[in-house]
Amino acid sequence: MDNFDIQYIINLFYILLKYIHVTLSISLLSMIIGITLAILLALIKIYKIKGLYFFTNVYISFFRGTPFIAQLFLLYFGLPEIIPVLKNLNAYNAAVICLALNASAYMAESIRAAITSIEKGQMEAALSLGMTNLQALKLIIIPQAARIAIPSLANNFIDIIKGSSLAFTIGVAEIMGKAQMEGSASYKFFESYLAVALLYWVIVLVFEYLQRTVEYKFNKAY
Known part of the structure; x- marks a missing residue:
């Protein structure tokens, strides 16, 4: 460890912090788009909507059953060959879209399980009071399901943050990509990758704290 350069790591932290907004924006946008898709996918599966149910099962199976890096390369390098537009x-938008699609497949199952765990009698009672299915879902079922789904969805978000590190493979200048460039320029690969690993760790710890705070607030009502 005689060659270990702690000063290099400290200096690299300052450099990486300039790119942290890229990592966080990719992650947040992917989460917002992904959870929106996931809710739609979950409802399609729950109500077995004709014409969409089979497609939804194939979609979820594909994104859960193939490596994210293969999905990313397929979207960014492969599909443009057959879909010119x-x-x-x-690269940035491709990373956001692919992360959102991938995450939605996992979150859809979490949301579906949370919604189906709510007693059917609550939906029946809401309908008997004159509510529509949509009103009952929005006002009664989804708020309760959200409390159940939060731990799983928070884990999905953490996976999105870590998955965003692969965006550098298609040229996005985020913290992982910058760490690799700095390591290649200085030949201090150990310090570079240690610095970026520690930074991701801190980011995840912050969101784990936020997760516990949100869970506590939701559980106070029960």
Whole structure:
């Protein structure tokens, strides 16, 4: 460890912090888009909507059953060969879209399980009071399901944050990509990858704290 350069790591932290907004924006946008898709997918599975149910099962199976890196390369490098309009898709947007699609497949199952865990009698009671299915879902079922799904969805978000590190493979300048560039320039690969690993760890710890705070507030009502 004689060659270990702690000063290099400290200096690298300052450099990586300039790119942290890229990592966080990719993660947050992917989570917002992903959870929106996941709710739709979960409802399609719960109500077995004709014409969409089979597609939804295939979609979830594909994104859960194939490596994220393969999905990313397929979207960014592969599909533009057969869908020319995708040639205008930049690397940042490709990373957001692919992370959102991938995460939605996992979150859909979490949301579906949370919704189906709510007693059916509550939906029946809401309908008997004159509510529509949509009103009952929005006002009664989903708020309760959200409390159940929060731990799983929070884990999905943490996976999105870590998954965003692969965006550098298609040219996105986020913290992992910058750490690799700095390591290649200085030949201090150990320090570079240690610095980026520690930074991801801190980010995840912050969101784990926020997760516990949100869980506590939701559980106070019960």
